[in-house]
Structure formats: structure tokens, C-alpha cells
Amino acid sequence: MKNKLINGWAFFRYLNKKKLSNYILLFASFHLSRWTKKPIIWGYPSTLSIEPTTSCNLRCPECPSGLRSFTRPTGMLSNTLFRSIIDQSGDYLSYLHLYFQGEPYLHPEFLDMVKYADQKGIFTATSTNAHYLNAENVHKTLDSGLRQLIVSMDGITQEVYQDYRIGGKLQKVKDGLALLVQTRKERDLKFPRIILQFLVTGKNEHQIPELHGFAAALGVDEVQLKTTQIYGFEMGSELIPKNPEYSRYLPSGNGNWKLKKEIENKCWRMWQGAVVTWDGKIVPCCFDKDGSHVMGKIGEATLQEVWKSPQYNAFRRQLLEDRQQIEMCKNCSE
Ligand code: SF4
DSSP states (O other): OOHHHHHHHHHHHHHHHHHHHHOOOOOOOHHHHHTTSSSOOSSSOSSSEEEEESSOSOTTTTOHHHTTHHHHHHBBHHHHHHHHHHHTTTOOOOEEEOOSOGGGSSSSSSSHHHHHHTTTTTTEEEEOOSSSSSTTTTHHHHHHOOEEEEEEEESEEEEEHHHHHHTOOOHHHHHHHHHHHHHHHHTOOOOEEEEEEEEEEETGGGGGHHHHHHHHTTOOSSSEEOOOOTTTTOOTHHHOSSSSGGOOOEEEETTTEEESSOOOOTEEOOOEEEEEOOEEEEEESOOOOOOOSSEEEEETBHHHHHHSSHHHHHHHHHHHHHHGGGGGGGGOOO
16 A cells, blocks of 8 residues: 555656646546547547567567567667657656566666656656566666566466466566665665566465565565456466456356456547557557557657547447457456
């Protein structure tokens, strides 16, 4: 709770009148669209996820980066493209997640990008597997202005950790976190807030009772238990946790499974923000990992033009009319 308050306050301090009014416009147009069943969009993205790179050092089995299974091009975001996106959207943008697929710390200019966005008055966050938190970049991380560092760590023993984070070394994660926590303390800094994110599966749920002690010993600010999206969940999977509290799915009888949350024809994310791939393509959300629904490309149009384009609105319309028609939306808890 304490960490949520600190984070919330930090986020609030990045807001200004323009960003706040933009958010209100988005919120109002979302509800009006739901009511009229027509896509009306009044503001511009208040949240963006931007992908620094598709490269990753790990081989996680539910991730196209880890499986090397992308059909879209792979590569690294250029600093010029990044600055152009920030310059185009900065007036409205309140929250930047510098992450989509891949490991952000593999991008050599990752922390320079964070700094650029921070200086433009945007709250910045990232997600990492924490294999590259080391003495070389710990001060740069602390000086970048990064407000939130989410560390994906789904096991508290090497055996369980590597079952999903294939190729990962738990000791490296622990050392990197300990170094960051200690250096932040020595420098009397509050940020980035460090969140340990535990993706709960049927293979690690038994470690949850010990997890909090483990996290406290590491000195992280918060533990987040996250439900796991599982491809082909309908037929069941050993990754589905036994405890329904940690699962997105429920048995539907005859050995089949269904989404726990009832699907409604709406999606706030389509009014709130977007995802930009390393090569500037705008996709609707982080579920579109392989870029199956590209709405436009920065360079060929501005972010604002794409955001209000007929193509984007046709996608929003489909969500309002029948979300089940969009394959990726069938397995989404939004
Ligand atoms: S998968 Fe569909 S419903 Fe889910 S966030 Fe993306 S667009 Fe919205």
C-alpha cells in the first residue's frame, strides 16, 4: 500500500492541466462510445508502451521473443524515432512504459531514452528480467529519472525460476536487485520504485507463501502477483494455477476451460493508449505481440493521425459491436 501511494503521488506530480483534460476527454468519449455503440475519440494517447528491442537473453515458453517466433521484423528502436514519438505525444502523454517485447536493458541507449522522456515531463516505467542490473549501469539507472522498475521473477528457487524463465539465473537477478536497492539507499533516493512481479502458474504457486519473506530480504518495494495468459487455454494446461484466485481461467466442464471474466463489448485500453513497436508501428495493445493489427506507422503518419484514423476507429467499432470477432480479444481479461 505504501509503495502504491508513493507511486501514485509521483505520477500525480507529472500531470498538468493539459494532460488531465486530455484524460477526461478520453474517459468521456469512451463512455459515450459505449452508450452510442459508435467509436468517438476526443483525446490523444495518455499511455504508451514503446518497445526498445525485440532481443531477449531468455527463452520463456509463452513469449514470442523467447521462442524466436516473431513473423514481424525484429530489431532495435532508433533514438531518432524514439525522440520523434516523444516529441509528438509528450503534451498528452502521462505514462510511458518503455517495454513491449524483449529485454530493454539490451538496448545500449535504453537509459538515455528514459532520461529524455523524464525531462519531457513523462512518468517512466519499464519491465526487465534484471539480468543486466550491474555496477556499470546502477548509477545511470538511478540518475535516469526512471520511476518504476518492474522485475519479472517467477520462482524463488533456481529450479522453479528456470522452469519458465528458461536460461535465467536467479542469483544474477538477486545480485542485481540487491545492488540497486543498496545503492539507492546509500544515495538516499526513492526512485525507481522496485516491484517484483511474480507471474503465477501451476508450477510456482506453491512458493507464494514464502515469496513475501524472500522479497523483504531482497529489499524490494512491492510484490505483485500476476495471472498468466495461456495460449490454447481451452484444452487446459499445466500452467493454469490450481488456486482460482491466481488464474484467468475456470473449468467449463468436459475437461475444457473458459475465461473467468465474462467478455463484454468494450475495452478502455483502446481509448487510453497504444503500443509502438521498435520500428514505429502502432498496434492496439500489448496482446498483439506479433503485430497482427497494425494501425499505422510513425514516419508515414503522425501518432495523432493514426490514433484518429478510420482504421483505428473501425477496430474500436468492432470491439463495441462484437469483441469475440477479434481473435486476441477472446483471451484477454481487460
Ligand atoms: S486484446 Fe482486445 S480487448 Fe484486450 S486489451 Fe487488446 S484490444 Fe482490448
